[in-house]
Amino acid sequence: MRNLALAFAVFFVWAVQAQVKVTTDDNDLKLSALPYYSYGKGLGLTSPDSIFQLNIRFRMQNRVTYIDTEDERPAYDGQIRRLRLRFDGYVGNPKFLYALQLSFAPGDVGEVKDGENINIIRDAVVIYRPSRRWSFSFGQTKLPGNRQRINSSGGLQLSDRTINNARFTIDRDFGFQLHQLNEFQDKFSWNFKGAVSSGEGRNATDDADDGVAVTGKAEVFPFGAFAKDGTNFEGDIAREQKPKLMFSGAFQQNNLAHRTGGQLGDDLFERRTMKSVLLDAMFKYDGWAAMAAYMSRSTTENPITINPDDPTDFNYVFAGNGFDYQASYNFPSNFEIIGRYSIQHAHERIRLFAPHTKQYTLGFTKYIWEHAFKLQAEVNYDQLSYWDGDVKNNWYFRLQVEIGI
Template sequence: MTVLLGVSGTGSPVWASQEDTHLRLQALEEKIEAMQKKHRMASRNPSGLDLANKVVAADSNDDYLRVKYKYPGFELKTRDGLFSTKLNWRAQLRYTNPNRSDPRSLSDFLTREDKSNFELRRVRMKIGGHGYKKWIKYYFEIDLQPSREFDDPNGNDRARVIDWRIDVQPWEELGIRVGQWKINFNRERVDSSGRQTFVERSIVNRVFTIDRQVGAMLQGRLFKETPADLRYYAGIFNGEGRATNNENGEHMYMGRAQWNFLGRDLKWRQSDVKGHDKPTGSLAFGYATNNGNCTRWSSSGCGNLAALDKATAATPDQFRIKQWVQEFAFKYKGLAIQQEYHHKEVEDKSNVLTHDYQGMYAQIGYTNHGALPVPEGLELAFRYAYLLEPRNDTQLDRNRREEYTVALNYFIAGHNNKLTVDYSYLTLDDFASGLEVSDNRIRLQWDISF
């Protein structure tokens, strides 16, 4: 059965099936419903008219939201480019013998038990992107159940949010960051563990890092691509470490000035994986001060240095910390150099004592980009570090630790997929006993991102 719908321009009838008529009516109803939805949204939020338009567009246009794989990770992005989200995963698989961490005391060197250990050192999920404006960016990082000791039923084996931050950077010269992240104090700590030259950071890191904090920071780049090219960072934080509320009315203050003396900026990562065609370097100085119960920080939060009261036993404002860092970094055609010198003063107001810490590391690496008759993407690197730290209450009674590490990297896909093997010779000059002890360590690691 058919129905007459109309007459053509020539006077001949136009016939259509009932099924075709039904489809046309259904399409018309969907358009009306979309218009009503748009009207309801605009009525509830007149200023959200543009958003309503985008919702209708998304309903009627299948490619409004685009999904693609952008190595490493998957990216969701709106057609207008105003909203984006990128998700990727990272795993760090490591073998160590005989020490998992750096030996720090005389007993660590003399009485340690050899351990041949495989571990899932880091498993991370990263989510980042921008919204509303391309200069409003966000980032989250979740640590997913790292390895733990066999006799630790709880430990740090639970998933935890280690980074969450929002950057508002309308101008390159001035912006603000709020949230929780590794504070921009020194390169070795801010450089991701997945963007390092060696399997792990140097012996200097544990004592001097101010690590992750909760707070706000101004940042910007001035005099871009000139001999005066300068990056600056100035922030105020709780000073209690990761995911912790402030215990008193005091705050941590931090400032960093980075001079890009060749007019080109260096990213927060080690090794010259891509090979800089032009020499690129930076000279930086940083300063931080805090008044509280912490004397060191890590990804686990607030902690204490040896010979000082634990944070849980200290008063909220027992320790006044003043520390500064000098830093140098340089990359050119596969060559990568990085160096830091640290000084840290810890005033113990309860015991009327001042403890002084000094440390330095310097490292150099060369990645082959076809200049040598060896596989491209192969890097050889060396690092030296020393640390002077008080053993007890006497300032002259200070132990000296040293590290000599050589590493070999093979970059399969840059830092996103690489194999690293390094060997360390670690020493301790113990002031009290007069003993000089040493140990060896080898580590093998596969770091991969998806």
């Protein structure tokens, strides 16, 4: 009996050891096939052999607005202003990158119209970056235009961009881009960016034409690059230790465009060639930040187009120019106060339909987790001056919460 018990004990110990070895080996095999995770700007996954990398991000903006428009009853508006899902990473080699961004909120997608595409796709671009200084891209993404448009809407100090950005920006387009970057932390830096694109805006599938848009941009940093890529977000949440300054200028000629704003807007009855000039300046130091911008659009022909089947029906290119001025201070508690002033002049040929506009904005932001999680409040006053001398005064008060990863 003792021998039988001893034999059983030896067999049990051997079985347990074998099971542990099998389990351990099996787990080792499974673990070796799992991706590596990283956390920073979003959730990252990298394959064990580093053949591909995927980073996932999302963000949403929920807002409520009280609106008081002259000659109309006051109103409340509550909406999900933006809801975005973004994927980026590389395939095969870190030099071959991709970026995808999808939008789902009604304000992003826009009104669905017969015969037109749904604007869910914002970015779908492949990038070849042979070095830190050079990158080549092909696909749909933002053009190298005005600073505020290049910045993500999640990196804004106020809930929306300026009235001039809304009218004169060149936005997203499909085509080729080349960027040559020369940014250094503590010495003179510069960037050059160029693009050749369709000129029709995002998700366009209209009849092909022989007109393209050509865009060029130069950026100069007299005192070196901003900390933490601070050029790409508003306000000095990085609290620059030394004064930092940026000047930039962009020009685009959009040949035979068919929309009122080039890449944006309603369809024109005749195609027009448009020229855009976009100038920016940015300053940051120790919580203080200031921005200034000039934007303009002109056409080589009359900006007004007439429906050939109905002379009473028309549409026009929004030609004109505008200036934006913005300043802020971010307290050590990450509570920020922002002031903005914009003035917009419509071209004399469209003054009958478009007023000159002045806009005054006072905003407050509490950064909980930088721009990724913040609370915003602002009051906005607009003054519209029409061609016949009539003046209208509108204002709104808004609360917004933004959260994302």
